[in-house]
Amino acid sequence: MADQTLPIPGTLEEAHRPARMLEWLHSWVVTVDHKKLGILYIVYSIFFLLVAGAEAMAIRIQLAIPHNHFVSPELYNELFTMHGTTMVFLVGMPILFGFANYLVPLMIGARDMAFPRLNAFSFWLTAFGGLMLYFSFIGGFGSYGMGNAPDVGWFAYAPLTAKAFSPGHSTDYWALSLIVSGFGTLGTAINIIATALCMRCKGMTLMRMPLFVWLLTVVSAMTLVTITPLTAAQVMLLIDRYLGGHFFDAQAGGSPIVWLHFFWIFGHPEVYVLVLPAFAIANEIIPVFSRKAIFGYPAMVAASVGIGFVSLTVWAHHMFTVGMTAVSNSFFVLSTMLVGIPTGIKIFNWLATLWGGKIRFATPMLFAVGFLFQFLIAGLTGIMLSVAPWDWQLHNSYFVIAHFHYVLVGAIVFCIFAAIYFWYPKATGRMMSETLGKWHFWIFLIGFHITFDTMHFLGILGMPRSIFTYEPDRGWNTLNMIISLGGFVQAIGVLIFAWNLIYSYFKGKEAGNDPWDAWTLEWSTPSPPPAYNFAVDPVVRSRRPLWDIKHPQDPDWKYER
Amino acid sequence: MSMRQRRTPFSNLFCPTLIFGLCLSAASAFADGPQAVPSILAPASTPAYEIFGLSLFVLLITGTIFVTVGGLLAYALIKFRARGDDDMRQEPAQVYGSVQVELAWTVIPVLIVVVLFLTTARIIFAVQDAPKPKSALDVTVIGHQFWWEFRYPTLGIVTANELHIPVSSKWHPAPTYLKLLSADVDHSFWVPQLGGKTDLIPNHPNEMWLDPQSPGLYLGQCAQFCGVEHAKMLIRVYVDTPEQFEAWARNQQKPGVQDEAVAAGRQIFDTEACMNCHTVSGTVARGTFGPDLTHLMSRATIASGAVENTPDNLRAWIKDPDQFKPGALMPAMQLSDQQIDQLVAYLTTLH
Numbered sequence: 018m019a020d021q022t023l024p025i026p027g028t029l030e031e032a033h034r035p036a037r038m039l040e041w042l043h044s045w046v047v048t049v050d051h052k053k054l055g056i057l058y059i060v061y062s063i064f065f066l067l068v069a070g071a072e073a074m075a076i077r078i079q080l081a082i083p084h085n086h087f088v089s090p091e092l093y094n095e096l097f098t099m100h101g102t103t104m105v106f107l108v109g110m111p112i113l114f115g116f117a118n119y120l121v122p123l124m125i126g127a128r129d130m131a132f133p134r135l136n137a138f139s140f141w142l143t144a145f146g147g148l149m150l151y152f153s154f155i156g157g158f159g160s161y162g163m164g165n166a167p168d169v170g171w172f173a174y175a176p177l178t179a180k181a182f183s184p185g186h187s188t189d190y191w192a193l194s195l196i197v198s199g200f201g202t203l204g205t206a207i208n209i210i211a212t213a214l215c216m217r218c219k220g221m222t223l224m225r226m227p228l229f230v231w232l233l234t235v236v237s238a239m240t241l242v243t244i245t246p247l248t249a250a251q252v253m254l255l256i257d258r259y260l261g262g263h264f265f266d267a268q269a270g271g272s273p274i275v276w277l278h279f280f281w282i283f284g285h286p287e288v289y290v291l292v293l294p295a296f297a298i299a300n301e302i303i304p305v306f307s308r309k310a311i312f313g314y315p316a317m318v319a320a321s322v323g324i325g326f327v328s329l330t331v332w333a334h335h336m337f338t339v340g341m342t343a344v345s346n347s348f349f350v351l352s353t354m355l356v357g358i359p360t361g362i363k364i365f366n367w368l369a370t371l372w373g374g375k376i377r378f379a380t381p382m383l384f385a386v387g388f389l390f391q392f393l394i395a396g397l398t399g400i401m402l403s404v405a406p407w408d409w410q411l412h413n414s415y416f417v418i419a420h421f422h423y424v425l426v427g428a429i430v431f432c433i434f435a436a437i438y439f440w441y442p443k444a445t446g447r448m449m450s451e452t453l454g455k456w457h458f459w460i461f462l463i464g465f466h467i468t469f470d471t472m473h474f475l476g477i478l479g480m481p482r483s484i485f486t487y488e489p490d491r492g493w494n495t496l497n498m499i500i501s502l503g504g505f506v507q508a509i510g511v512l513i514f515a516w517n518l519i520y521s522y523f524k525g526k527e528a529g530n531d532p533w534d535a536w537t538l539e540w541s542t543p544s545p546p547p548a549y550n551f552a553v554d555p556v557v558r559s560r561r562p563l564w565d566i567k568h569p570q571d572p573d574w575k576y577e578r
Numbered sequence: 579m580s581m582r583q584r585r586t587p588f589s590n591l592f593c594p595t596l597i598f599g600l601c602l603s604a605a606s607a608f609a610d611g612p613q614a615v616p617s618i619l620a621p622a623s624t625p626a627y628e629i630f631g632l633s634l635f636v637l638l639i640t641g642t643i644f645v646t647v648g649g650l651l652a653y654a655l656i657k658f659r660a661r662g663d664d665d666m667r668q669e670p671a672q673v674y675g676s677v678q679v680e681l682a683w684t685v686i687p688v689l690i691v692v693v694l695f696l697t698t699a700r701i702i703f704a705v706q707d708a709p710k711p712k713s714a715l716d717v718t719v720i721g722h723q724f725w726w727e728f729r730y731p732t733l734g735i736v737t738a739n740e741l742h743i744p745v746s747s748k749w750h751p752a753p754t755y756l757k758l759l760s761a762d763v764d765h766s767f768w769v770p771q772l773g774g775k776t777d778l779i780p781n782h783p784n785e786m787w788l789d790p791q792s793p794g795l796y797l798g799q800c801a802q803f804c805g806v807e808h809a810k811m812l813i814r815v816y817v818d819t820p821e822q823f824e825a826w827a828r829n830q831q832k833p834g835v836q837d838e839a840v841a842a843g844r845q846i847f848d849t850e851a852c853m854n855c856h857t858v859s860g861t862v863a864r865g866t867f868g869p870d871l872t873h874l875m876s877r878a879t880i881a882s883g884a885v886e887n888t889p890d891n892l893r894a895w896i897k898d899p900d901q902f903k904p905g906a907l908m909p910a911m912q913l914s915d916q917q918i919d920q921l922v923a924y925l926t927t928l929h
Contacts, residue, residue, distance in 0.1 A: 090806050090904055170803045176780060177763040177805060182723075267781035273764060274782060307658070313675035338766060338777050338801075340758075340784035343706040347699040354691045361687040362680070364647060369679070371654040375670050378659065386655060393647055397640040404636050404694065406629045406701045409774020410618045413766060413801045479616030479770040481801040484809035491797070492615035568669070576674055 049133035050548060051118050054140050056444060058115025059437075061144055062108045067515070068151075069103035072096045074508055081501035083489035093485035094168040095187075099150075101171030102191065105287065106198055107147040109429065113294035114143075114205045116436055117233045119444065121209060123539035123546060124227045126218025126555040131211035139204030146198025153190035167191035170483060172284070173254075175265030175276035180258050189258065192251040199244045199251075206237035206244075218538075220557040224318070225577075227537050227560065228311060231318050232297035235325045236290050242329060243286040250279035277339060281332035289328040292424060293321060295392075295432035296363060299385050302435050303367055305535045306382035307374030310573065313366045314560060320359035320366075327356050337405045338412050346405045353403035360396055364389070379533070380454030384435035387462055391427030395420060398473070413483075416476025422469050434461075434514065441518075442532045446544040447525030453517040461510030467503025471496050536561035612794035612817070616770040623746075623790045624753075625705045625773035632701045639690065705774075708787065715743060715754045721765030721778035721800070723907055724807040725869055725882040735830040736857070738869030739882045740814045744823040746789035752820075753789035763805060769798030769815050777802055790817040799883075806905030812883030826876070833860025834872045835927050843924025846917050855908070858928065868908060874928045881906065892922050 045053060076096050079087045088096065118136065122129055130136045153166045165187045169178050178188050213234040217226065254276075256262035263269035265276045304311045311317060330352040333339075337346055367389060376382070398420040402408050411417060434457070441449050475496045480487060487493055531540040540563055542550055559565055559573035613620055621630040660666065719741075720727040728737050743754040758767055760778040767786070768775035776786040790796065800811035818826060836844075844861065847853060853863035859872045874880075877887055884902045885891045894901055896918055899908040913921065 090809065094803075094806065094808075168806075172803075174764050174803070177803070182763055182805065267779075272781065273779055308660075308669050310672050310674055312673060313680050316675065316680050338775050339779065340776060340782060343703050346702050346706070347695075350698050350702070351691075351695050354695055357691060358684065358687045362684055365683040366680075368647070368650055368654060369673070371651070371658060373670055373673065374658050375660040375664060375666070376655060376658050377666075389651055390648060393644065393651070397644055400640055400694070401633070401636055404632060404698045406698065406705060406774060407633045407636060409705075409776070410626075410629055410633075410770060412775060413768075477618055479618065479768075479798070481768065481799060483803035484799075486809050488812070490614055492617075571672075573672075576672070 047137075049129075049137045051122050051130045051133065051136060052444070052546060052550075054136050055115045055117075055119025057140055058111045058118060058143075061147070062112035062115060063515075063518075065103050065107040065147060066112075067511070069100050069108060070508065070511060072100040072103070074504060076100065077501040077504040079485065080487075080497050082498065083487050083494055085486060088485070090485045091168065094170075094483075095166040097483060098167045098170050098191075102150065102167065102195075103147075104425065105171065105291070106195060107143075107150070109291045109425070110198075110202055111143055111147075112433055113233075113236070113291065114202070114209075116294065116298070116440070117209050117237075118205070120440065120539060121212055121230050121233060122216065123443075123542065123550055124230050124537050125213065125216060125221055126538050126551060126557065127212065127216035128549040128551060130208050131216055132208050135204050136208050139201040139208065142201030142204065143198045144201075146194045146196075146201060149197060150190060150194035153187055153194075156190075172280060173276075174280075175254070175273040176267060178254055178258075178276075179266060189255065192254050196248055196251050199248045202240055202244055206240040209233055209237040210241075218551075218555050218557060224315070225557060225560045228300035228314065228317055228321075229297040229537075232293045232300065232321050235321050236293045236297075239286050239290050239293075239325050239328070243283045243290065246279045247283035250276060250283070253279075274339065277336055278332070281335045282329075285332045285335060286328045288421070288424060289324055291429050292392075293324065295388065295429040296321070298432040298436040298439075299367065299388055301535075301537065302381050302385045302439055303370050303389075305533055306377045306379060306385070307371050308377070309370055309374045310561065310564075311366070312369035312372075313362075314577075316362055317366055320362045323359040324356060327352065327359070331356060334403055334405075334408070337408045350403055350405050354400065357396065357400055357403075364393060364396070379438075380449070380451055380458060381435045381439035381533075383455070383458045384431045384438065387458070388428050388431040388435065391423055391431060391465075395423035395428055398423065411476055413481055414476035415472045415480045415482060418482050419469050419472035419476060422472070426465060427469065434458075437518075439533065440539075441521070442525075442528030443539055443542075443544050443546070445522055445525070446528055447521055448528050448532060449517050449521040449525060453513055453520070457510050457513045457517060460513065461507055464503050464506030464508075464510055467506060468500050469503075471500050471503065475500070531563070534567075536563040536567075538562055541566075611792035612771065612796045614797070616797045618770045620771055622792060622796065623772040623788045625787065626771060628701050628705055629774055632697065635697060636694065639694065643690070710755060710787070711751055711753065713750075713752055714787070715752060716757065717741065717743070717754055718757045718759060719767060719778065721758070721760040721762075721767075721804070723762050723805050724800070724811040724903070724905075726767075726811070726813060727761075727869065730827075733827050733831065735827060736859075736870045737830060737873065738877070739812075739879065740816060740877045742816045742818055742823060742826050743788065743790070744820055745793045745817050746791065750820070751789065753787050755785060755787045758784040758786065764802045765800050765804050765811070766802035767798070767813065768801040769796050769813055771796050772798075772815060775801045788815075790815075793817045793819050793822070807903050810882060810884045810903050810906075812879075814879065814883055829876060829929070830873055832873075834858040835929060836860065837924075837927045840920070840924040840927050843920040843922070846913070846921050847924060850911060850913070850917075851909075852911070852921075871925065871928060874925055876929060889922050889926055892925055893918055896921060 045057065048054060075088060079085050079093055165185055167187045167190060169183055169188055173191065176182060213230050253262065253264040257264050257266060263271040265271050265273050267273060300311060300317065331349060333341065333349045334353045402411055402417065402420060438449050438454055475493055478492060480493050528544045530543055538555055559577055561573045565572040565574065611622060621627045716732055718729040718731060726739050728741050744752045746752040758776055758778040760780045765778040766775045767778060772788045772790055773786060776784050794817055796815040796817060798813040800808055848862050853865055855865040855868035857864050857866065857870045857872060879885065880887045880891060880895055881903050896911065898910045899906045
């Protein structure tokens with residue numbers, strides 16, 4: 018402190034120091050700026066990603082060898098319940114809404130979301146919902162008289178959730194925190210729809226909106242439809258548990274099947290709620306790194322809206338083993354297979370976008386390419402599972418676990434990583450390290466395939482999900498060990514990523530406004546964008562306003578359909 | 579191969595698709611009978627055969643899609659990668675779309691879906707709505723936390739955890755029809771070699787059928803998370819020859835053995851809480867909350883397959899059930915060592 022001129026304790030300078038820190042924190046707590054809220058969402062999700070990842074590691078240690086005693090059966094059940102619940106509700110949804118929050122106003126040339134205060138309110142509801150869920154580890158009262166987290170599976174099938182089978186409060190924590198974070202989700206969904214519909218800058222018609230914004234709008238509309246039955250089911254569950262209701266109580270005329278319908282009419286569209294934003298990210302990244310406009314923009318919009326509608330009709334493919342009639346089973350086979358058509362169109366359009374391009378393999382593109390292959394495989398195993406008789410074998414086996422991790426990790430997490438590498442320079446003004454990024458990509462990719470490719474075989478060999486241990490004579494030992502090792506390889510990749518996030522924030526290369534030579538409006542602002550984004554409201558004439566500026570002789574609006 | 583096997587509509591596709599199946603089966607062979615690995619690739623009963631045939635057909639189609647699309651993707655990525663000597667300021671030609679091309683690649687998936695749907699629907703109806711022959715055996719399966727109860731209403735037999743059914747063949751079809759019920763929460767009955775799984779749901783009776791073609795022991799387990807000890811809710815299906823099955827049934831129909839040498843043990847069983855939950859037919863013990871113990875020693879395992887049925891394991895189990903199965907609903911009865919010895923002596927006479 019060479020420049021310290023007043024070495025007397027208690028002077029202004031000293032007194033200011035904690036106050037500045039407080040002010041900084043205060044500015045994040047009271048903010049209604051969509052960019053700050055977006056970053057809050059993303060940081061919150063990355064934190065829970067690490068937590069739920071640690072839970073997954075504990076699960077994999079337990080399963081590495083048969084008859085292992087690393088965790089008790091009770092703790093194991095809590096771990097897989099919390100891993101699933103966290104990844105879906107506290108990682109998947111918030112991080113995608115974080116990107117939506119940050120990017121939608123920037124991409125459509127708006128100065129903020131339509132309802133900034135609702136935006137802040139929604140974030141804090143989601144945040145406290147998550148904290149309440151985790152408080153159950155210390156505040157819950159379970160059957161063993163100590164802190165107890167939910168242990169009924171993330172699907173929480175009735176009647177296992179009834180008071181008789183789940184005494185204590187762990188299930189209440191699960192239901193209540195999902196209701197709370199669900200309200201937050203609804204608020205954000207309303208906000209995104211209102212923003213996309215009402216806040217677009219001059220010249221940006223709906224058919225000139227970036228695909229990212231289109232897909233997030235579809236997702237938000239789906240969220241409004243699907244979170245509602247989940248919340249209703251949670252309320253019914255709590256009425257059953259505390260007010261003498263019998264919605265799911267078979268002994269008093271209720272039906273556990275009702276829970277299944279309510280849960281899966283939420284649960285399946287939820288998969289698309291998570292995967293459409295991943296498509297949205299791929300739709301922005303693949304064209305930029307192929308140096309080409311997205312192929313078949315109108316078809317991409319139509320396919321996304323189509324997926325949104327069809328996905329609302331497929332829920333009972335989670336219930337092929339519940340004992341529906343052959344006609345009902347056939348109906349849900351057909352509706353599920355139909356989703357494959359718009360999804361196939363998307364993959365073909367991405368392929369056509371790559372075709373004839375000049376593909377640059379920067380880290381965001383590497384992750385997007387990983388996404389393309391893994392999503393192709395996930396889609397095909399999805400077709401296998403939609404074949405009801407085969408599903409009678411594969412349902413609730415490790416094949417299903419492999420399939421949905423291919424979707425959730427292989428597609429969604431890969432796209433989230435791609436998005437972070439892609440937009441980090443915009444949000445922080447600094448590039449992430451390419452060297453660390455490539456290490457992260459390759460290690461994570463290898464770990465991913467060791468773990469989740471192997472899991473398919475385990476399911477085919479008859480290993481069911483949700484089991485805390487298995488018999489040593491079933492031929493599952495080696496495969497389980499391989500899967501666990503792959504899990505640790507992935508963990509190393511994620512740690513490199515976390516280090517890259519921190520390191521690049523301080524030491525990263527200066528990014529400038531437009532480091533990727535991209536075409537949407539967010540890249541026309543400084544990095545990071547100033548408060549209220551645009552000093553002058555932009556005017557656009559095509560889907561790629563920055564292309565038009567960069568190529569005045571050959572602008573998009575001359576060719577777009 | 580029996581006729582039942584050959585009836586599957588996909589048997590003519592076996593050869594070209596066998597290679598896919600072989601690639602998939604990491605540890606299993608196409609065994610013609612029971613095997614230690616409960617693989618769905620080693621079907622031993624008609625529903626499992628039908629599913630296996632269908633699965634190879636679906637695998638062929640999805641495999642072709644993967645090779646085609648994945649190959650095109652890989653080709654595009656390599657062919658159109660930016661090279662070092664490219665002038666990156668020179669953008670490639672911009673293509674915005676093509677109605678003809680897009681129409682073509684919409685129609686192809688539609689056709690694939692039609693084919694897949696029709697073949698799938700055919701197998702759904704073939705398995706689910708198969709007519710029940712008169713010679714079928716009825717068994718009621720009741721799922722409990724965390725064990726299986728098997729009732730044979732036509733034979734008057736009640737047993738637990740180890741299901742005995744007769745072998746079936748083309749000449750003597752003897753399929754077993756399982757009626758699936760639950761006493762508490764949802765469970766799911768899954769023996770991969772014998773067929774797909776079906777859930778046991780309270781107040782929602784389900785049905786499934788099996789017709790195993792070769793005798794032996796088939797393994798499976800509960801496939802719907804049902805609570806703490808879901809992992810130790812194992813299933814053992816003994817497929818017996820007709821003679822074995824008849825002998826087994828005759829023994830099961832007898833009341834419990836009354837051996838005066840172990841009267842002290844029986845006295846404990848009938849006066850302590852044991853009888854509240856367990857039945858030994860022919861005695862006052864008529865509890866139904868736990869497994870029927872009338873012929874306990876005819877079973878190879880206890881605790882729903884968790885451990886072998888030996889006197890030592892029985893003793894340990896009675897002393898502290900949590901030792902094998904923490905969370906099992908049987909309480910530790912706080913009996914003295916002498917009482918446990920007498921009790922085990924009694925139980926081991928229940929053949």
